[in-house]
Structure formats: structure tokens, C-alpha cells
Amino acid sequence: MKYFNCDIMYSIVGLRKSCLIVLVSIILFAGCKKEGINGIEHVLVIGIDALSPNGIANSHTPNIDALIKEGASTMNARAVLPTSSGPNWASVLMGAGPEQHGITGNDSDPLEPVLPPLVSGDGDKKLFPTIFEVIRKAEPNAELGTIHQWNGVSKYYEPEHLNYRTSTETLKETADLTVNYIKEKKPRYCFVHFDDADQAGHSYGHGSEAYFKAVAKVDTFVGQVLKALDEAGLAGKTLVILTSDHGGIDYGHGGSTPEEMTIPFIIRGPGVKKNYVIKETVNTIDNSPTVAFALGIPAPEAWVGWPVKSAFEGFEEPEEIYETKSFIQAPRIHPVGEHFKPSGGLYISEKPMVRIDLPTDGSEIRYTIDGSEPHAGSSIYTVPFRVGNSVVVKASKFIGDKEVSNSKTAYFRVLDDPEGRGIWAKYYYGENLKKLPDFGKLTQVGETFKTFEITSEDLRFPRGVDQLAMVFTTYFKVEVPGNYTFYISSDDGSKLYVNDKIVVDNDGNHGVKEKNGRIMLAKGKHKLEVQWYNSGGGYGLYTYFEGPGIPKQVLSSDRLYLK
Numbered sequence: 001m002k003y004f005n006c007d008i009m010y011s012i013v014g015l016r017k018s019c020l021i022v023l024v025s026i027i028l029f030a031g032c033k034k035e036g037i038n039g040i041e042h043v044l045v046i047g048i049d050a051l052s053p054n055g056i057a058n059s060h061t062p063n064i065d066a067l068i069k070e071g072a073s074t075m076n077a078r079a080v081l082p083t084s085s086g087p088n089w090a091s092v093l094m095g096a097g098p099e100q101h102g103i104t105g106n107d108s109d110p111l112e113p114v115l116p117p118l119v120s121g122d123g124d125k126k127l128f129p130t131i132f133e134v135i136r137k138a139e140p141n142a143e144l145g146t147i148h149q150w151n152g153v154s155k156y157y158e159p160e161h162l163n164y165r166t167s168t169e170t171l172k173e174t175a176d177l178t179v180n181y182i183k184e185k186k187p188r189y190c191f192v193h194f195d196d197a198d199q200a201g202h203s204y205g206h207g208s209e210a211y212f213k214a215v216a217k218v219d220t221f222v223g224q225v226l227k228a229l230d231e232a233g234l235a236g237k238t239l240v241i242l243t244s245d246h247g248g249i250d251y252g253h254g255g256s257t258p259e260e261m262t263i264p265f266i267i268r269g270p271g272v273k274k275n276y277v278i279k280e281t282v283n284t285i286d287n288s289p290t291v292a293f294a295l296g297i298p299a300p301e302a303w304v305g306w307p308v309k310s311a312f313e314g315f316e317e318p319e320e321i322y323e324t325k326s327f328i329q330a331p332r333i334h335p336v337g338e339h340f341k342p343s344g345g346l347y348i349s350e351k352p353m354v355r356i357d358l359p360t361d362g363s364e365i366r367y368t369i370d371g372s373e374p375h376a377g378s379s380i381y382t383v384p385f386r387v388g389n390s391v392v393v394k395a396s397k398f399i400g401d402k403e404v405s406n407s408k409t410a411y412f413r414v415l416d417d418p419e420g421r422g423i424w425a426k427y428y429y430g431e432n433l434k435k436l437p438d439f440g441k442l443t444q445v446g447e448t449f450k451t452f453e454i455t456s457e458d459l460r461f462p463r464g465v466d467q468l469a470m471v472f473t474t475y476f477k478v479e480v481p482g483n484y485t486f487y488i489s490s491d492d493g494s495k496l497y498v499n500d501k502i503v504v505d506n507d508g509n510h511g512v513k514e515k516n517g518r519i520m521l522a523k524g525k526h527k528l529e530v531q532w533y534n535s536g537g538g539y540g541l542y543t544y545f546e547g548p549g550i551p552k553q554v555l556s557s558d559r560l561y562l563k
Helices: 006-032 053-057 062-070 085-094 131-138 151-156 171-185 196-204 209-231 284-295
Strands: 042-048 072-078 144-148 164-167 189-194 238-243 262-268 343-348 353-356 364-368 391-399 408-415 423-429 445-451 468-478 482-491 494-498 501-506 513-521 524-534 540-547 550-554
Touching: 042 085, 042 209, 042 284, 053 072, 053 209, 053 262, 062 209, 062 238, 062 262, 085 131, 085 151, 085 189, 085 284, 131 144, 131 189, 131 284, 144 151, 144 171, 151 164, 164 171, 171 189, 171 209, 189 209, 196 209, 209 238, 238 284, 262 284, 391 550, 408 550, 468 540, 482 494, 482 501, 482 524, 494 513, 524 540
Parallel strands: 042 189, 042 238, 144 164, 144 189, 343 408
Antiparallel strands: 072 262, 238 262, 364 391, 391 408, 423 445, 423 468, 468 524, 482 513, 482 540, 494 501, 494 524, 501 513, 540 550
């Protein structure tokens, strides 16, 4: 019989248990190791209100340009509807759209929601989970802050999740506070918001010189914030994302046009590809998921956005990418439209010259003059040409037989003889307008005057644009009987009547929004009336029509009569 030393046996068993515990601990530790992008210790998200790709392309923006060269970007990111600041900044912070977080407009009150959030996080407001809450749960001691020039942003986060939060009045104050915060606190995550470009868009028009100057001014303060990262020793450790909430058209936004929906998304930092154009689709809701991915923090199940992984080294573009035509800028047709005004123009007793900027990107321009979309067999533009009647010019860039840009449309309206042509217009002013007023209860301001198109462009409003209401009356001549479709794009509300019958109802307070209606018309003249109002802020009005064999075009005096 063999005898064993029990003390030795217990020692061996104990050793095995200890080794097993250590081994399990190592496995668990390895399994729980937080993933993310190596080198990223801080995140700075710069939100520039109403910054469009067009704003970057036409403004002096050396600091934004440097971010593009030093990182990855797309000028084809998409906002959420409606294209108002509230829903979009909420979507930036919440990784989801209005359908999930319930912020459906600037006036949405999280404390009394019309549409409650799909899920609620911690905090008194019971908001949909924000990036602040997500980081706070993962890293309880993280330094989190926000400095925003629009106070409305404060509705879209829970104060208890932040160490620092403040609303500002000016660009300088916003930049100064952000610079100080970065240097003193070295935040794990900071969101800074600049508002002046949006203010310029509302006051002077998106695409105006004043708007471009405002974008350039914002860029200088962006430069100050980026310089603070350098001076604090954080530039090489910080992921910077620069984006916007919406673009704009005319003096407003809120609608679904490409000008309003398309925004930039620029990302720079450790592990980010250099001077890289992102090919995968990017949406506003992808902002916070990208931040969580970069920091190695789990994203909430309720978020619907995706991290933009292809912006980082080691990650390829998704295999299933559908083609887009918007990476090359559309052709520029002169006269170039500004604000709500499309390219082209109204020419009275003269024949217009069509001029298109020749491309320098290796493409060629193909065009049509009948309103149809350009194709590989369309005419190639080489030199300016003159037209003798009203035409709808569409132009697009091609490389070989492949269309590589969105098409651009220009409306040339030719009125040979202005005698008896045009529209009668009247000004009114109301109070607290939320829909079209009863014009019978208002007093007309000034004399009835004649104009040649039903638009807010080139008008001189006697008492400004706030609480303004107008009535346009004319006669639309039909040469070919059939179904006619009328369109109104307006900010705020509008209606169009034909023979005293409402055809288009676009009433109510809203950003730029287009609606249409159809009516069967016989040959001859038909009374047409447009009513429009603007409650305040951004404004705009433009009208179009299409008919049998007639492409959609501006409703102009080549078809309108005074009686």
C-alpha cells in the first residue's frame, strides 16, 4: 500500500485551483478588454449650424479644408426630416432619428412630448439615450461638456450627465469658452455648436455672399478651437468630427430638397484615413455611433445609426455599395441661381445666352433644352449658345457614357412683348400668423402693383417680411387642353387657386416645402390666384407648372396675362 503526504496533495490541488483562477481571470480580462481605435483618448464634435457643402466650396475655409486633407470626409451626408435644427442636433447626439427620439421640430418639448421616445434613458427629462449618457455609464468619471450658441440644444441632453454645459451669444464667446475648457479640463467628449451661418442664411439667403462670408468667419473660430487641441497636447489623441444639422434654400430650411438635406461629414484623428473620400452612405444618425465605436464603448440597442468604420485604417468600404452621382459637383449654369431663385432667368424683349462652366475634373458636360434628363447621347456642351424661346436646360457631367454628377436645371423664360402680360400683386400685414389670414379682414398696404412672376424674389416689402401676407392674381393661358400640375414651394404657408378652386394647399407655419396639385384645363385663359404669408424668420415663394408635353418650369409671364 502506498501512502501519500496529504499536505503535499492539498498543496498541489490548491496550486491547480490558483492557476485555474488566474487563467480564468486572464481569459475574462481579455474578453472584456474595451475595443476601439488605438490612440483616440478624446473626442471633439464641431457642429456648424446650416453649413452646406456649397458653403464650404464657395467660402474661404482654410481650417475646414485642412481637416478634409488630414482626414476622411463626404460632402454627401444626409440630414433627417424635417431639416430643422432641433430634430437634427437631437439625432447627432442620440444616434437615431425623430421616429425614435421623438424630437420632431424645434418646438418639441421633451417634458410634454407629442411623440414619446421609443425608449428612455436616465435623467429627469427621460430622453432617448444620448452620447453623454452612454459615455457616462461606461466611464463614470469621464469629463463631458458642451458649449452651444443656440440655446435649443440644451433640450436634447440630461444636465446631470455633463460636467460642463453652457449656452453662448456670439461666435467669439463660444470659441473662447471651448478653448478654455479644452485646455483646463481636457474633456473625454465635447460638443461645440456655432450658429452664425444659420443666422446669415435666414437674413441674407443661403448661397448669398453674406452667407459665404459668415461661413468663412465661423471657420476662423474653428481654427482657434483646433489650435487649442495643439496647445493642450491633445491634437494627436483627439478624434475631431465636423458636421452640420442641415443646409438651406432661399432664406430658410425645413423641407426635403437636396440643398436642405445634404450636409458635410468630416472626421480626423488617430487611425483615420488621410485625404480620403468616404464612399459609404453617411447620415446624421451615424455621428454618435461613430464616437462610441472609436472610444470602444457599447452603443445602445435602440440607436439605429451605424459607425462610419470605413473612415478608419484597417476597415474597408462595405461590399454592397450602390452608386451615387454626387461626388462630382453638378455643372454650373449661368446666370447662377441664388437663394430660392433657380438658375436661368426672365428675359423681356431679349434672347438669353446659355453659358455653362467647363469642367476641370476630366469630365464633359452633356445637356438638353427640353427638360429631359441628359444621357450619353445628349449634346456635348463646348461653347455658349443663344435660345429664342422659353426652355428648360438640364446639364450633367459624364466620363465616357457614365453620368458622374447630379444634373443641374436652369429655367430660361423669354417674354417677347410685355404688353398685357404679368401678375397683379398686393401686400398685407397680419398679427401672430399661423396660417393664411382672411384677407377680407386685413387692410392692403400700398398700391396694387404689377410683377412678372409669382415669387418672393426681387420684391420690396414695405414693412419687412415678418407677418407679411400677399395675394397674386393673373390669368393662365392654355394652348393645349389636358391635365396641368401646379407647384408651390414656400416658407411659410401658401395656396394656389385656379378659377377660384383650390388646387394646391401648402398652408401653415413651416420651412421651405413644396406641394403640388393637378387640374384638368380647357383651351383658353383661366384665373389663377396665389396667396402666401410669412410669420417670421426665413421666407420664400416660388411657383412652377407642367402640362401636356410641357416639362416642369417656372410659372412666368410668357404664359400669364393681366386680364
